[in-house]
Amino acid sequence: MSQxxxxxxxxxxxxxxxxxxxxTPPPRVDYLGWAEGNIVFSERESPLPGxxxxxxxxxxxxxxxxxxxxxxxxxxxxxxxxxxxxxxxxNIFCGGSMDMDPGDFLYVHPTDSNAQRWSKMKLxxxxxxxxxxxxxxxxxxxxxxxxxxxxxxxxxxxxxxISGANSPASLSxxxxxxxxxxDLAKWEMNSGGDPETQADSRSxxxxxxxxxxxxxxxxxxxxxxxxxxEEGSQExxxxxCPHCGHMQTLEWENFLDNLDEEHPEKAHFICTGPDCxxxxxxxxxxxxxREAKRRETLGExxxxxxxxxxxxxxxxxHLWSAYSLLQSFERIAREWISAxxxxxxxxxxxxxTVGRAYRTLGDAPPWEALRDRGGLSDRLQGHVPAGHVILxxxxxxxxxxxxxxxVAWGREHKRAIVTYGxxxxxxxxxxxxxxxxxxxxxxxxNAYGRRIGIDLTAIDGNAWTEDVxxxxxxxxxxxxxxxxxxxxxxxxxxxxxxxxTNRAGKKLPYSKRFFNFATSVLKMAxxxxxxxxxxxxxxxxxxxxxxxxxxxxxxxxxxxxxxxxKRGFDEYKWVKDPLQANEGLDTHLQAEAAFIRIAGPTRAxxxxxxxxxxxxxxxxxxxxxxxxEDLFNHTAPATPAPAAAPPAPAATRSRxxxxxxxxxxx
Numbered sequence: 153m154s155q156x157x158x159x160x161x162x163x164x165x166x167x168x169x170x171x172x173x174x175x176t177p178p179p180r181v182d183y184l185g186w187a188e189g190n191i192v193f194s195e196r197e198s199p200l201p202g203x204x205x206x207x208x209x210x211x212x213x214x215x216x217x218x219x220x221x222x223x224x225x226x227x228x229x230x231x232x233x234x235x236x237x238x239x240x241x242x243n244i245f246c247g248g249s250m251d252m253d254p255g256d257f258l259y260v261h262p263t264d265s266n267a268q269r270w271s272k273m274k275l276x277x278x279x280x281x282x283x284x285x286x287x288x289x290x291x292x293x294x295x296x297x298x299x300x301x302x303x304x305x306x307x308x309x310x311x312x313x314i315s316g317a318n319s320p321a322s323l324s325x326x327x328x329x330x331x332x333x334x335d336l337a338k339w340e341m342n343s344g345g346d347p348e349t350q351a352d353s354r355s356x357x358x359x360x361x362x363x364x365x366x367x368x369x370x371x372x373x374x375x376x377x378x379x380x381x382e383e384g385s386q387e388x389x390x391x392x393c394p395h396c397g398h399m400q401t402l403e404w405e406n407f408l409d410n411l412d413e414e415h416p417e418k419a420h421f422i423c424t425g426p427d428c429x430x431x432x433x434x435x436x437x438x439x440x441x442r443e444a445k446r447r448e449t450l451g452e453x454x455x456x457x458x459x460x461x462x463x464x465x466x467x468x469x470h471l472w473s474a475y476s477l478l479q480s481f482e483r484i485a486r487e488w489i490s491a492x493x494x495x496x497x498x499x500x501x502x503x504x505t506v507g508r509a510y511r512t513l514g515d516a517p518p519w520e521a522l523r524d525r526g527g528l529s530d531r532l533q534g535h536v537p538a539g540h541v542i543l544x545x546x547x548x549x550x551x552x553x554x555x556x557x558x559v560a561w562g563r564e565h566k567r568a569i570v571t572y573g574x575x576x577x578x579x580x581x582x583x584x585x586x587x588x589x590x591x592x593x594x595x596x597x598n599a600y601g602r603r604i605g606i607d608l609t610a611i612d613g614n615a616w617t618e619d620v621x622x623x624x625x626x627x628x629x630x631x632x633x634x635x636x637x638x639x640x641x642x643x644x645x646x647x648x649x650x651x652x653t654n655r656a657g658k659k660l661p662y663s664k665r666f667f668n669f670a671t672s673v674l675k676m677a678x679x680x681x682x683x684x685x686x687x688x689x690x691x692x693x694x695x696x697x698x699x700x701x702x703x704x705x706x707x708x709x710x711x712x713x714x715x716x717x718k719r720g721f722d723e724y725k726w727v728k729d730p731l732q733a734n735e736g737l738d739t740h741l742q743a744e745a746a747f748i749r750i751a752g753p754t755r756a757x758x759x760x761x762x763x764x765x766x767x768x769x770x771x772x773x774x775x776x777x778x779x780x781e782d783l784f785n786h787t788a789p790a791t792p793a794p795a796a797a798p799p800a801p802a803a804t805r806s807r808x809x810x811x812x813x814x815x816x817x818x
Contacts, residue, residue, distance in 0.1 A: 179252060183216040186248040190282050191240070199478065204244075210441050211389055211475050212241055213448075214455045218467045219245050219362055221253070229365040229380040229468035234504035236476055238366050242332045243278055245364055246312065251284045254310030255329035260351050262338040262642070264316035270334075271300050271314050279303065317351070320344030328354045329361055336367040337377045337509075338642040346721040348376060371499070371641045371676070372509035373714070374724035384468025385457040389475060391440040392447065393432065398425025399454070402432075402474040404506045407484070416485035421474075434481040441477075472507035479505075490756060493690020494565040495677035496645065497754060512676045516708035517683045523704045525685065526695035533571050533698035536560045538599040540568045540694070541765040542750060545591065546742025547611040548735050549579045549620060556591060557739035558606060561747050563762050565681075565755060568694035570596055572703050572736065580619040588623065592631060600772045610635045610746035612738065613666055621662045629665040635745045637671035637738075639726065645670050646748040669745040675710060675726060678740065682707075706736030 184206070191204035200208060218228045232238050242259075249257055259275075261267040279289045288305045289298070297304035297311070301322075304311040315322035317339040324344075331351060333339075339347050355361035367377035390399040406421050410431075421432040432440075444454045457463055473479040487505055491497035499510035531537055540560035547556045554577070558570040575591075577584035595603035613620045613634030624632045636649070649666040681691040709732045715725050728734050751757045 180222070181220050181248070181252045183220055183244055183248045184213060186252060186284075187216070187244045190247070190251075190284050191244060192281070194281075207438075207442070207445075208477055209237055209240070210445055211471055212237065213445075214387075214389075215241060215469055216244065218469075219364060221360060221362075223467070224464050225467045226361060227363045227365065227380075227384065227466040229377065229384050229466065230471065231367065231369055231377045231381040231468070231507060232471045233473040233476070233479075233507035234368045235478070236471055236473065236507075237478075238368075239274060239334075242334060242364065242366055243274065245330070245362075246275075246332060247278055247282060247285055249330050250288065250305065250310055250312065254305055256310060256327065257312045258315065258326065258328040258331035258351070258354055259312060260315045260317055260323070260331065260333050260347075262316065262335050262340070263318045264322075266335070267314045267316045268300050271303075275303070275312070275314070317347035318342050320347070320350060323347060323350040323354065326354055327357045329358050331355055331361075331363050333363065333365045334367070336365050336380065337370040337375050338367070339376060340640060340642075341721065341723055349721070368503050368507065369509035370503060371672075371724070372511045373514075375509040378509040381468040381470060382459075383462065384459065384466040385463040386459045387455045387457045387467065387469050389471065390444070390454050390456055391475075392443045393423040393425055393428060393430070394436040394439055394443075395423060395430040396425045396428040397443075398423060398428060400424045402472075404472070404474075404508070407474065407481075408488070411485055411488070413485075413489050416489060417482045419481040419485035437475075438477065441475075470507060473505050490754070494755065495680040495691065496673050497565075497756075499673065499676070510676075512680075512712060514712040516679050516711055519701070519704035519708045522682060522695060522707070523699075523701055526697060526699055526704075529695055529697045531568075531694070531696045533696040534596055535696065536570055536596050536598040536604055537568050537694050538770060539563065539766075540566070540598075541604070541762070541769045542747065543570065543596065543604055543606045544743045544746035544750070545606045545609040546739035546744070546746065547588070547609060548738045548742065549612055549616055550735070552576070552578065554579055554584055554588065555735040555739055557736070557743055558596065559740065559743040559747070560604075561751075565691045566694070567681075567744075567747075569696060569699070569740070571696075572699060572739070578619070579616055579623060585623050592627065598769065600770065602769055602771070602773050604769055606631075608633065608746040608750055610667075610742045610749070612636070612742060613662070617662075624665070625662065632665075633746065633749060634662060634666045635742055636666065636668050637741065638668045639672055640670070641672045643668065643670040643673070645673060645753045646745055667745065667749065669741070669748065671741055672712075672726060674741050674744055675737070676712070678737075678744075679708075702733075703736045706733050707740065709734035709737055 187204045188206065193201045193204070195201045206213065215228065215230060217223060218225060230238060230241070246257055246259060249255070259267075259270075261270055276291065279285045279291060288307070289303055290306055291298050291303075297306070301314045302311065313322075313326060313328070317323070320342045331354065333348065333351055336348065341347070344350060352363060355363055365377065365380045369375050369378050372378055388401045390401055392399055400423065402421055406424070407419065410422050411419055420434070423430050423432055448454050455469070462468075473484055474481070484505055487501055491501040502508045502510045536543070537560070540562040542561040543558060544561065545556055545558045547554060554575040555573070556575070557572045560568045560570050562568075575584055575587045579585070592606060592609060595605045597603050608630070609632050611620055611624060611632065611634055613624075614636045617634075620634060624634055646667050646669045648664075649668060681693050684692045686692060687694065710726045710728045712724055713727045714722050715727070716722050748755060
């Protein structure tokens with residue numbers, strides 16, 4: 153009889169194994185080590201392709217440590233310049249979390265469209281190109297675990313949900329262990345209230361959650377990332393002077409004080425150490441970063457907090473372009489020289505280069521002061537001052553009238569208000585359209601006696617759109633465009649309406665010459681320039697004699713104020729005096745939108761183009777020879793023809809319409 157052997161499990165051993173698995177701490181979450189071992193930049197992603205190099209991104213070391221579970225803080229904030237590598241940092245946090253310590257991860261962008269674009273252009277390439285992640289995310293949509301806005305690990309241990317802050321539904325009914333709030337300064341209120349509060353609440357159930365807030369600042373007061381930075385530890389990176397070793401931060405004010413605008417290539421900092429004062433040049437920067445790293449390994453603090461009490465809960469960091477090896481001191485200097493004097497460009501510089509919010513003038517300048525300055529002018533309304541060679545017109549449509557304003561533009565971001573007028577009647581009436589047609593042909597005398605016509609007219613298409621289009625389409629797009637104001641402070645200065653459809657879903661034809669423009673940014677810039685009284689100052693606005701008080705009241709009718717919504721959340725908006733019309737402001741901004749269409753978002757035409765305009769317009773007209781009878785009778789010569797516009801910049805030239813025959817000269 154054969155003997156049967158039965159293998160019985162060792163219950164004590166199984167219990168010991170389970171207990172060991174339970175008590176063994178998880179592997180250390182080391183984002184810095186994970187980045188060095190997994191992140192490889194392609195030539196498309198970085199000017200310095202290859203594996204992640206700590207020497208190039210040394211300033212990220214401490215931020216990655218703060219994001220790890222070893223640091224007790226719950227929130228990490230980074231206020232930074234643009235193009236500093238912030239997306240790389242967020243991707244390391246996201247990808248490293250899914251690999252080393254998986255769980256549900258929330259990645260929030262300002263809008264759904266931003267979220268989809270990031271998913272396709274940043275996240276998917278990282279999941280495919282990183283060996284540690286490719287096996288965890290096979291990207292097969294048929295099993296329901298992979299879509300544009302949802303990526304689930306193949307073993308189900310974690311997933312990435314990508315959301316837009318403008319969608320309250322995507323920020324509800326989810327609990328997230330970690331999250332990134334990207335481009336936080338661009339988040340705006342949604343239909344459910346404050347999206348930042350909604351996102352923060354998604355991690356409330358996790359005792360050891362991590363929330364990473366990251367953004368380039370925008371406008372202050374009201375900038376979300378600036379507020380988050382100030383609520384946190386407010387840490388800045390200190391670097392040793394290459395001459396004396398004194399630890400100091402690289403501050404914009406130090407850089408500006410030592411900037412020679414005639415020689416931007418000599419831009420530098422000055423050491424703030426006692427008895428030093430030596431120049432810190434760009435070539436010193438790699439040495440300073442290496443020395444800071446060495447000192448840190450010896451236990452010296454190089455990131456120092458102004459609000460140490462917050463470090464246990466909320467660590468916040470600030471970085472700007474001067475620390476990045478990818479930004480030269482000369483480039484920073486030239487960007488400032490180009491932006492100086494133009495508030496909208498200055499805002500972009502402070503946001504994108506210095507990594508600071510731009511503090512705005514919330515209140516409009518007193519209208520009486522502007523009226524008095526115009527009253528002292530030696531230029532009459534309807535005349536163009538010297539040096540202003542491009543004319544644009546803004547048109548605003550009301551129920552019973554159409555109002556317009558003509559503005560002249562010159563070098564150094566200077567402008568001059570030429571005239572302001574009212575046309576009675578609705579835009580749909582034949583009489584009103586006839587006067588508008590005449591306005592397009594109107595010319596204005598300049599300081600040399602030449603008459604200059606309007607180069608481009610921008611008419612408001614936000615109200616009575618079909619009536620406005622019926623008039624606008626009768627004129628070339630090189631002469632008339634439709635515009636619509638957008639209140640978002642993160643909106644581009646001027647952008648084409650990409651898709652405009654009617655209720656039936658049909659694409660409307662005027663979308664090809666319909667533009668959105670950023671009213672908030674232009675209002676702030678206008679009010680900063682209106683207070684300038686030196687005609688030689690960059691951005692100066694020349695006011696004519698003869699404008700009525702009502703015009704100045706309308707020009708200054710709005711202020712940027714903090715508004716508390718119905719749900720108790722504060723936001724900043726431009727508010728109009730309810731008893732005051734504001735068409736003087738609207739038409740001015742529309743005229744500026746037309747100039748942006750001509751000159752581009754920087755509004756800084758090349759000197760060669762300004763030269764061409766000035767040769768054609770800013771000079772005395774050629775004398776007209778009369779007949780001998782005119783000379784005997786002392787008859788004045790004929791009025792010179794209006795100055796012709798030089799060839800338009802490439803951005804504004806319109807293609808000839810198809811099917812239009814060329815007229816033959818008889």
